[in-house]
Amino acid sequence: MLDRELALGIDIGGTNTVFAIVDSEGNIHFEKSIKTKDFKQPEDLVNEIYNQLQKNSLLQNIIGIGVGAPNGNPFNGNIEFAPNLPWKGIIPLASIIEKKFNKSCKVDNDANIAALGEMKFGVARGLKNFVTITLGTGLGSGIVVDGRVVYGENGFAGEYGHIRVEKEGRVCGCGRKGCLETYVSATGVVRSIREHDSKNQASSILQTIAHPTSLDVVNAAKDGDKFATEILDFTAKTLGESLADFMCFSNPKAFVLFGGLAKIGTSFAENVEKYMNDAALNIYKGKAKVLVSDLHDKNVALLGAAALVFHELKYS
Numbered sequence: 001m002l003d004r005e006l007a008l009g010i011d012i013g014g015t016n017t018v019f020a021i022v023d024s025e026g027n028i029h030f031e032k033s034i035k036t037k038d039f040k041q042p043e044d045l046v047n048e049i050y051n052q053l054q055k056n057s058l059l060q061n062i063i064g065i066g067v068g069a070p071n072g073n074p075f076n077g078n079i080e081f082a083p084n085l086p087w088k089g090i091i092p093l094a095s096i097i098e099k100k101f102n103k104s105c106k107v108d109n110d111a112n113i114a115a116l117g118e119m120k121f122g123v124a125r126g127l128k129n130f131v132t133i134t135l136g137t138g139l140g141s142g143i144v145v146d147g148r149v150v151y152g153e154n155g156f157a158g159e160y161g162h163i164r165v166e167k168e169g170r171v172c173g174c175g176r177k178g179c180l181e182t183y184v185s186a187t188g189v190v191r192s193i194r195e196h197d198s199k200n201q202a203s204s205i206l207q208t209i210a211h212p213t214s215l216d217v218v219n220a221a222k223d224g225d226k227f228a229t230e231i232l233d234f235t236a237k238t239l240g241e242s243l244a245d246f247m248c249f250s251n252p253k254a255f256v257l258f259g260g261l262a263k264i265g266t267s268f269a270e271n272v273e274k275y276m277n278d279a280a281l282n283i284y285k286g287k288a289k290v291l292v293s294d295l296h297d298k299n300v301a302l303l304g305a306a307a308l309v310f311h312e313l314k315y316s
């Protein structure tokens with residue numbers, strides 16, 4: 001048994017639910033993954049987590065519980081109409097957990113969780129103003145202003161992937177055109193293979209791959225493929241110019257990138273920063289860094305959920 005204050009972090013996903021016991025330094029002491037779809041009711045899942053922790057004598061020092069979940073509402077602790085979860089409608093998850101564990105529970109969505117994880121344990125440690133940009137299937141963002149996550153009136157602040165960067169641009173999953181994530185995301189990069197106009201397109205190695213992925217683009221660029229390099233440059237430029245506009249809103253000290261594309265390494269982030277500074281208003285030029293997260297992607301959700309406890313629960 002551990003004799004210090006611990007948080008239980010839970011990351012609920014469509015396929016797996018991962019939970020971990022985390023201390024205030026960000027060390028993970030116990031971690032387990034279970035299949036979300038194995039549990040017909042959310043109560044069954046909560047009971048399973050409780051039983052696993054009890055079996056391992058890990059319940060005693062938990063000071064609170066943080067949960068990251070798709071469509072998690074930070075205001076009421078509910079999961080609301082999450083399309084990829086087995087439980088439909090509105091699930092009062094925080095209250096189910098609080099009843100079972102007799103401890104406070106906070107629920108939040110993935111993007112805000114990531115911002116909290118970076119602030120407490122990652123490269124944004126000590127920063128009061130920064131924005132996390134998750135480059136996955138889509139583009140997510142978590143905004144921190146003056147040390148607090150920005151939630152907005154309905155908890156939906158930070159849908160930055162749906163800022164429109166091209167008036168008559170690519171059709172987005174949201175039904176509108178030209179959203180940032182149709183260009184800057186793993187799927188956006190794949191779309192660029194077909195839709196980015198270039199004289200180097202025909203001779204690119206990417207044309208020989210049946211269903212190229214964003215990772216194929218990254219690898220081809222590393223091998224010197226001109227078209228792949230152009231795509232990544234176009235992606236960095238689109239993001240950088242958009243971040244230049246974002247600076248007008250909250251004057252951040254840093255943008256923290258993570259997700260698959262960020263792992264290209266510092267060269268991508270440096271390129272984004274260059275384009276951002278080129279496009280920025282004079283008063284912002286050179287004032288913000290574009291950083292790459294140093295937390296492992298897999299841990300961001302768990303550490304962020306734990307950070308909900310240490311940061312939000314403990315001090316609210």
Ligand SMILES: [Zn+2]
Pocket residue numbers: 161162172173174175176179
């Ligand atoms: Zn959109």
